[in-house]
Amino acid sequence: MIAIVISFGISLYSLVEIGYPEFTINQWQYEQYQSNDAFWENHPQRFPPELKGKAAKKPSEYKLTKMRKKYYKIALNNERRNGFQSLVKSLIFFLISMVVFFIHWKLFKKTNTKIYR
Numbered sequence: 001m002i003a004i005v006i007s008f009g010i011s012l013y014s015l016v017e018i019g020y021p022e023f024t025i026n027q028w029q030y031e032q033y034q035s036n037d038a039f040w041e042n043h044p045q046r047f048p049p050e051l052k053g054k055a056a057k058k059p060s061e062y063k064l065t066k067m068r069k070k071y072y073k074i075a076l077n078n079e080r081r082n083g084f085q086s087l088v089k090s091l092i093f094f095l096i097s098m099v100v101f102f103i104h105w106k107l108f109k110k111t112n113t114k115i116y117r
Contacts, residue, residue, distance in 0.1 A: 004101065007094040014090060017083030021076045024083070033072040036064040043067075 017024040032042040040058055059067065 001101070003097040004094060007090045007097060010090040011087055011094065014083045014087035017086065018080050021079035021083070025075060025079045029075055033068055033075065036061060036068055039068040039071070040064060043071075 013024075022030070032038050045056060058064070
């Protein structure tokens with residue numbers, strides 16, 4: 001029963017992750033997409049390898065906003081995908097738990113029938 005309850009809880013959270021990834025995305029990731037400045041400060045293109053440790057020139061606000069929105073959409077899609085993966089794992093765990101539960105239930109019922117009669 002404990003395994004069934006745990007898998008049910010994980011499944012519910014996975015559904016939230018799929019339906020509302022803005023809520024379940026980790027705080028650091030969420031914060032970096034809230035403004036162009038935060039995005040640029042944390043973006044890998046700020047220090048491209050070809051500049052050998054020097055910062056790249058900051059793009060225009062329009063281009064930076066476009067980049068930020070694009071990468072935010074990718075991050076949300078990754079969060080949804082993670083939710084789907086977690087949901088599938090949880091459902092597999094749930095099915096296995098149910099099979100084991102019913103096997104034990106049948107065995108218990110079969111061995112304890114004489115006690116209760």
